């Protein structure tokens with residue numbers, strides 16, 4: 001079964017889409033199998049479900065169709081059993097990953113993402129079950145009621161924030177609800193931060209807080225699908241690899257697959273369901 005990782009933010013534009021794109025395109029193409037050694041890791045998909053509109057098609061010079069609206073339309077008509085999400089994806093050529101692009105228009109993107117979130121987690125689950133393996137990274141943008149319901153049905157939530165005191169205060173204010181809703185979550189702190197990551201993790205009660213260094217060149221490379229010029233232990237590329245390793249460690253554990261809730265999101269924000277962290 002394909003695993004689902006939701007990437008979200010709480011405030012500002014901290015780098016959620018950049019992180020989601022990096023997760024999908026840098027997710028390993030092979031997985032280790034105790035019986036047969038290395039096996040293909042399956043299709044890697046990025047689904048843009050940010051109701052404020054998509055960015056990746058513009059970054060990569062792709063069309064918005066096939067994309068989120070086609071997927072939402074197919075779900076609404078109850079058509080296309082099987083791996084529905086992959087059917088509406090376009091290739092992100094350099095990586096072997098694929099993109100289900102949201103339209104740039106916020107009104108259209110909101111309609112598509114709400115339709116998917118409210119009516120069709122069953123379709124998302126069926127699509128993930130139809131795939132033997134792989135990962136679906138969903139960029140939901142800033143968490144509101146509908147986006148939180150995505151977080152509550154994922155195998156992992158990666159919450160992206162800037163590292164300033166103000167941004168972290170927003171995270172601290174919402175973290176308990178998110179921990180209760182998400183199967184497992186971690187925090188990615190982008191750019192300068194006055195606190196050590198271990199201290200943030202301890203304070204917020206998270207088992208992982210990953211720093212993502214401020215690195216405009218590397219971000220440019222991720223967006224364009226190039227290899228970054230700067231490598232090394234402290235580069236953004238290395239930090240993203242650590243983040244991917246940590247997420248995989250949690251979601252690929254035997255029995256880690258999340259039972260997707262079939263009910264519509266709660267009016268309280270969809271983050272009141274109990275769950276493992």
Ligand SMILES: Nc1ncnc2c1ncn2[C@@H]1O[C@H](COP(=O)(O)OP(=O)(O)OP(=O)(O)O)[C@@H](O)[C@H]1O
Pocket residue numbers: 009012013014015016017018019050055141142190191212213214215216219236
């Ligand atoms: N690690 C980083 N180093 C340097 N710049 C970064 C980094 N991460 C993100 N940025 C910059 O932050 C800005 C926002 O990035 P991005 O579009 O990924 O954020 P977002 O949270 O998806 O925003 P939005 O709310 O617009 O969807 C961009 O200008 C991007 O170049």
Ligand SMILES: [Mg+2]
Pocket residue numbers: 016017018050055141
């Ligand atoms: Mg974004």
